Structures are given as structure tokens and as C-alpha cells.
Amino acid sequence: xxxxxxxxLIIGPSWVGDMVMAQSLFITLKQQNPDCQIDVLAPAWSFxxxxxxxxxxxxxxxxxxxxxxxxxxxKNLGKELQAKQYDQAILLPNSWxxxxxxxxxxxxxxxxxxxxxxxxxxxxxxxxxxxxxxxTVQRFVALxxxxxxxxxDYPIPSLLINELDQQAVVxxxxxxxxxxxxxxxxxxxxxxxxxxxxxHYAAIAKxxxxxGWAVWIFGSAxxxxxxxxxxxISGNVCIDFSGKTSLAEAIDLMSLAEVVVSNDSGLMHVxxxxxxxxxxxxxxxxxxxxxxxxxxxxxxILNLNLDCAPCFKRECPLGHTNCLVDILPKQVLAEIEE
Numbered sequence: 001x002x003x004x005x006x007x008x009l010i011i012g013p014s015w016v017g018d019m020v021m022a023q024s025l026f027i028t029l030k031q032q033n034p035d036c037q038i039d040v041l042a043p044a045w046s047f048x049x050x051x052x053x054x055x056x057x058x059x060x061x062x063x064x065x066x067x068x069x070x071x072x073x074x075k076n077l078g079k080e081l082q083a084k085q086y087d088q089a090i091l092l093p094n095s096w097x098x099x100x101x102x103x104x105x106x107x108x109x110x111x112x113x114x115x116x117x118x119x120x121x122x123x124x125x126x127x128x129x130x131x132x133x134x135x136t137v138q139r140f141v142a143l144x145x146x147x148x149x150x151x152x153d154y155p156i157p158s159l160l161i162n163e164l165d166q167q168a169v170v171x172x173x174x175x176x177x178x179x180x181x182x183x184x185x186x187x188x189x190x191x192x193x194x195x196x197x198x199x200h201y202a203a204i205a206k207x208x209x210x211x212g213w214a215v216w217i218f219g220s221a222x223x224x225x226x227x228x229x230x231x232x233i234s235g236n237v238c239i240d241f242s243g244k245t246s247l248a249e250a251i252d253l254m255s256l257a258e259v260v261v262s263n264d265s266g267l268m269h270v271x272x273x274x275x276x277x278x279x280x281x282x283x284x285x286x287x288x289x290x291x292x293x294x295x296x297x298x299x300x301i302l303n304l305n306l307d308c309a310p311c312f313k314r315e316c317p318l319g320h321t322n323c324l325v326d327i328l329p330k331q332v333l334a335e336i337e338e
Contacts, residue, residue, distance in 0.1 A: 006033060007084065009107060011091040011098050012042030012050075012062075015189070016247075016266025018136065019046045020157050020273050021293060022092060025140040026055035027155035032144065039084070041101065048248035049270075052159040069097055078104020090143050094128075096121070111143055136290050156293050157273040161255045169252045175239060177256050179214040182336070183271070185262035186230060187223030187242070191314025193284035194263050196324050198226050202233035203329035204261065208336070209237040216257070217242055218250050218267055259336050268292055272299055279335045283324035286310040300335045302327050 008029060013019055019042065026038050039058040040050055043065075050059040063077065064070045078101040087109060089102035094115030102110045103121045111124040118125070126147060133139045138151040145151065170177050186201050188194035205215040215234075217227045219242035227242035241253060251270060254260065259277045262268035264285045271278050272292035280292050282303040289310075292299040303309075309323040316323075 006036045006087040008036055008038050009060075009081070009084075009086045009089045009102065009105070010038060010040045010042075011089060011093060011102065011112075012040045012046065013092050014043060016046070016049070017269040017290060018092070019049050020159075020266070020269040021137045021290075022140055023053050023055065023157035023159075023273070024137050024154045024293065025090070025092075025144055026053060027157075028141050028144045030055045031155070039086075045247060048246065048251060049159070051248075052161070052251065053157075054160060071100070074100040075104045077101055078106075081105040081107075088124075091122070092140060092143075113139070113143075134288060137293060154293075156295060157269075158275065159251065159270070159273045161252065161274065165248075165252045166255060169245075169249050170256070172249070173241070173245075173253070175216075175253075176214065179212065180258040181256055182208045182213050182215045183254050183257035183260040183262075183276075184215060184217045184230065184238070185219065185260065185265055185267040185271070186217065186226050187219035187267070188263045188265045189220075189222070190265075190285075193311070193313050193316050193321060194265065194282075194324075195226065195321075196263055196281045196283075196327065197321075198229040199233055200325075200327070200329045200332070201230045201261070204332050204336070205230065205234040205238050207329075207333055209234075213258070214239065216240075216253065218245075218254060219243065261332055261336070264290065279332050281324060281327060281332075282310075283321060284309060284311050284313055284316070286312070300338075302331060302335070 037057045041060045041062055044061045047059045050056045082105050086107045089107040089110045091112035094113050096116040099118045099121035109124050110122045112122050113126050113128040137154050141154045142151050184201050215238040217238050217240045221243035224243045227240050231238045231240050255274050260271035261279045264282050268280050272294040278299040280301050287301045287303050306323045
């Protein structure tokens with residue numbers, strides 16, 4: 001490591017999509033100083049993502065769940081991290097408690113947005129202008145730049161895939177990867193106001209199977225009910241991986257897909273970072289805030305821009321979710337064909 005290299009601890013986010021977008025920050029830091037060491041303190045579930053980001057040197061498990069305070073655990077972990085002698089910590093969450101570990105670790109430069117009155121805990125503070133930094137990824141990247149420097153561009157996340165890992169999951173799940181594969185991601189951790197209807201997913205599944213494609217459904221255990229519904233409506237023509245894979249296995253399986261159709265979700269961001277052709281469906285959320293970070297022409301966003309959207313609600317306050325219901329399967333199929 002060169003004399004000018006820095007050891008940087010990133011306090012990572014707690015959502016799949018945000019962790020994918022955080023790679024834009026990691027790449028920016030490496031562009032500024034190729035010899036810097038980037039360690040990420042994050043939930044253990046995120047390690048399969050971080051392992052596929054070559055910019056990250058080490059992933060450190062956050063022992064606390066999302067929303068848990070855990071004063072003594074944060075203090076003890078901070079004391080343990082003192083031995084690593086980090087030069088800088090960059091905090092991606094804006095909460096007060098997220099600033100405690102870098103403070104207890106006695107990291108000399110602690111960078112982040114002011115958030116929940118973090119004076120003292122942070123000593124390198126940025127003011128968040130949401131009208132200027134309109135996208136999550138811009139806010140992450142801004143923390144690597146001098147204060148008030150505009151974020152005119154940002155690197156595109158890119159997850160590395162090992163061909164041996166692909167072959168291993170194909171063998172493990174005994175699937176045929178010789179056909180064109182359509183990946184469906186019907187879940188949305190945030191709530192049903194972000195979910196395209198199951199019957200619509202089923203319609204495109206039936207059509208693509210009739211066209212000679214294979215259709216694979218991805219999601220967590222929480223998405224099993226909607227995935228089973230899609231498969232039942234479609235005549236059980238899909239291979240349903242929801243709740244049956246680890247995140248690492250889901251990433252490697254999705255890397256084999258020709259096209260991905262997804263709600264605005266963590267897996268949508270994973271698909272974009274895998275450089276997949278992607279149809280992203282937006283309802284209650286804003287594609288200007290968290291768009292798929294894809295290379296040119298790889299992602300198509302379908303959004304009806306209704307007067308009531310984006311409402312950012314977990315459930316439709318009007319009870320109809322027309323912002324998603326009225327995006328028809330034929331529109332998605334047209335994008336897949338294109």
C-alpha cells in the first residue's frame with residue numbers, strides 16, 4: 001500500500017438496492033485513490049453483494065438488526081475497530097445511531113450528512129440539498145467529493161460473476177440454462193404499492209414460455225405467496241426460486257437471464273448491476289429518485305405518471321393501485337421483444 005493510501009470504513013445501508021448503489025461510491029473512491037482500502041460495515045446478508053464488488057477489501061458484519069439501538073454493542077464494536085486504524089469513515093445512513101461506531105472507533109475523519117443532529121459524532125459534515133442531489137446514488141457519491149462540488153456523473157455499479165459459480169448453481173438446482181431465460185422479480189420489501197399484479201406477471205410468463213423461453217421467479221421467503229400465485233395462474237410454467245435460494249445463489253442464477261422484469265426493488269438494482277436487459281415497473285415510488293443504474297439502453301422504465309404518484313406509500317391510499325394495474329402485460333411484452 002502506498003504512503004498516500006487511505007483506510008476507509010464505510011457504514012453501509014440496510015437495503016439490497018441501496019447497497020448496490022453504494023458501489024458507485026466505492027468506485028469513485030478508487031478512482032480518486034486506487035491504493036485506498038475500503039472496508040464496509042454492513043449486515044451479514046449483504047456479504048454476497050460486497051464479495052462481487054472488487055473495490056471492497058473486507059466486509060465487517062454489523063451485529064445489530066435494522067432499527068436496533070444497541071448502545072453497548074456499538075461501543076464495543078467501535079473499540080474493537082480502533083485496532084484497524086482507519087483514516088476516514090463515510091456514513092451512508094443518516095441516523096444518529098449509525099454515527100456511534102466510527103466515533104467510538106476514534107476514526108479521525110468521520111464524514112456524512114448532518115442527518116439527525118450528528119454534530120460532534122461527525123466532524124466532516126455535508127448539508128443535504130434534496131433539490132440538487134435528487135437521486136440516492138448522487139447522495140452517496142457526493143460524500144467522496146469536495147463540499148458543494150456538483151455530482152455531474154456517477155459510475156455504474158457492476159457485480160462480478162464467476163463462470164464456475166454459474167455452473168455450480170445450474171447443477172445444484174438442476175435447471176436448463178440453454179434456453180433464453182426471463183427472470184421475474186415480483187416482490188417488493190417496502191409494500192404492495194410497489195408490486196405489479198400477479199396476473200400480469202403470469203400473462204407474460206405464459207407468453208414467453210409459448211415463445212420457447214424459460215421463466216424463473218426470484219424473491220425472498222416473503223415473496224413466496226405472490227410467486228406461487230403467479231405460477232398457479234400461469235399454469236405452473238415457471239421455475240420458482242423464491243425463498244429457495246441464498247442471495248448469492250439468486251445473483252448467480254439471475255446472471256444467466258436474457259431479460260429481467262421487476263418491480264422497483266432490491267433485485268431490480270441487482271439486475272441492473274449484472275448488466276441485464278431490464279423492464280422496471282414503477283408505481284408508488286419515483287424512478288427519478290432510485291432508477292435502475294444501467295448502461296445505456298439496457299433498462300426500460302414503465303411508469304404511468306399518474307397525478308397521485310409517486311405517493312411513496314406502502315399501500316395505495318386510494319385502494320386501487322392503478323399506477324401499476326394499468327401497466328398492461330402487452331406493454332411489457334413489447335419491451336421484451338424490443
